[in-house]
Amino acid sequence: MAQDELTAEELERQKQRRRAAMATPVAEDGDVAFGGMAGIGVLAAVLAALFAFFGFADTAGLESGTASDSADTTVAVETDDGVTDGVDLASMLGTLQQAGFEGLELVADGGVVTARGEVPDQAARAEVLRLIGEQPNVTEVIDRLVVEEVEVPSAAAVVTVSDDEIVLSGTVPSDAAAGELRSFAAANYAPDQLTDQLEVVDGADPATVSLVGSVTNSELGANLQAGLGSLGAFGEATDELVIDADASEEINAVFELEPILFQSGTAIILPDSQATIDEASEILKRFPEANIEIGGHTDSLGPEEANRLLSEARAQAVLQALRDAGVTNQLQAVGYGESELKFPDDKGDTQDKIDARQANRRIEFRTLN
Structure with a gap:
């Protein structure tokens, strides 16, 4: 027998070795592989188990396209004859456009119509669903409409x-x-x-x-x-x-225009000055926390001490008049006499000297706090 010829017994042993190889895992680079038809069957079984474990076994119910995260709102529509086919989407879109609704998307599956797109408000949403539901052969309307968020300007x-x-x-x-x-x-x-x-x-x-x-x-x-x-x-x-006001500055501005007048040589306020007292009291009432000094001043005629006493008496008379008008501020009267002349008024009968002496005889307010 030639060297390359095999006996029947040797051929049978080779067949048995091949069958064993097809049914036995073969290690390749650390992985386990399956040889032959038996390996394919095992692999198929493993894949089937994995699909079942992760929930991929039944894909028949998946829809195509993008689904809404929220649950669908449906409006059931009854028909007389129960027909669910033959929905005319073109006619339906035309009806919606005539009603002023543009840019909507309609998808029909038998008599079930799904509406997608944006509407300006809830009233428009209800109207779109109503118009679709009234179309021939529509049995159900699935609402996938979105209400636009309209920004209202503020003033x-x-x-x-x-x-x-x-x-x-x-x-x-x-x-x-x-x-x-x-x-x-x-x-x-x-x-x-x-x-x-x-x-x-x-x-x-x-x-x-x-x-x-x-x-x-x-x-x-x-x-x-x-x-x-x-x-x-x-x-x-x-x-x-x-x-940013100061009570004394406001009152002094009033006194510049309407000074408080006294009887000559006395601390008696003339009746014509009552309006000025009233105006000063109203200003002080707007500054209830102001601490005010009422300063009396005279001209330089006469003895200095007599002028000081007269100026103090006049300041005290103004303080009392303000109290009588309802002023509750902290007030104090001070007599400065001729020590703070605004203008030189030495002896003389010129008009300038007369005006200077009149300006020096005055009441001034000062805010202390």
């Missing part, structure tokens, strides 16, 4: 003030609100002191208004703050006004 006005100017700026929700602010400005400032930069934004949210700036006149500041609180067209009013 914010700013009133910036100083002693001699008012600026209206920002936005207001209506012409009525703008008119109210302009009236507010006119009540406190002259027309040539107003700068109007207001913009009307119709349909804006209830407006806010802010009062900012600084004034040195307490009466003006009080009027501005009171007027701000009475603006009815604004949902919120913010008062950031700074009143």
